[in-house]
Amino acid sequence: MPFHRFEEYEKVKLTPHLSTAESPIIEGKYLYYCLNQKRPGTGSELHYHPNELLIFPILGKINAVVGKDRRVVEKGTFVLVPPNARHSMKATEDGNLAYLYIKDQTWGIVGVAEDEALPDEAPTIEYSQSIVDTGEHAEKGEGESEAIIEGIPDCYYKLLESLEEPFKAGTSITWIEGERSAFGLFELPNGYEEDHEASEHEQFYYVLQGSMDFTVGNDSKQVTNGDIIEIPKGSRYKYSCTKDDPVRFAAVRSNAHLEEIIDNQGPALA
Known part of the structure; x- marks a missing residue:
């Protein structure tokens, strides 16, 4: 799941x-x-x-x-x-x-x-x-x-003064790129939707505030505070939220460099 x-x-x-x-x-x-x-x-x-x-x-x-x-x-x-x-x-x-x-x-x-x-x-x-x-x-x-x-x-x-600060007027999506992965902060106060046939990278989202309708592959759920969404590389996914229920979430993703290392060498043991 x-x-x-x-x-x-x-x-x-x-x-x-x-x-x-x-x-x-x-x-x-x-x-x-x-x-x-x-x-x-x-x-x-x-x-x-x-x-x-x-x-x-x-x-x-x-x-x-x-x-x-x-x-x-x-x-x-x-x-x-x-x-x-x-x-x-x-x-x-x-x-x-x-x-x-x-x-x-x-x-x-x-x-x-x-x-x-x-x-x-x-x-x-x-x-x-x-x-x-x-x-x-x-x-x-x-x-x-x-x-x-x-x-x-x-x-x-x-990125924020606090996780509880009021939403600003505009939609804000910020990504910080590391050597092997990236961190993103999404603030969606005006309604928003995305629909992707295949995720370019592995991703995880953590809902900090609000709720949204989310589908990954054939699984769908209305996610809210504390929910985690795992999106495998290559998976179809879509999500949407409304202006009446603004959403703030933290995202992380792998990048091509990391994927090449793992795909060629395999992961280390946990």
């Missing part, structure tokens, strides 16, 4: 030796689509991974580090973490944190410490679970860390 809600999925500990994060995981062909959740004052230690990471908070605030750039990130700001960039995301002390967390599948979902060499194979979710069960983590691999700390450009994009 192309329609999901995060609460329908079991939460797993992604990297328990480095982070308090728990998340449901929806796996596409090219992207991992997750909702990282952290308690006040907790989060991840400095770490890195070879996949690109897209972050968009929907609850709370992030004490964020990318490279050496430290900021407090609020709802409405998107963070693009380049491959191998050192980073850390922690909840502020004043509340719980939840953020959309999207990685490409050139590597697994699990990261490694900033001072650790990358293992020959991506750590798996099963390995993370074994850490939870036994409390033991394998010794750091030999070799030098590949974490990038210096020379990382500004990775923060303020």
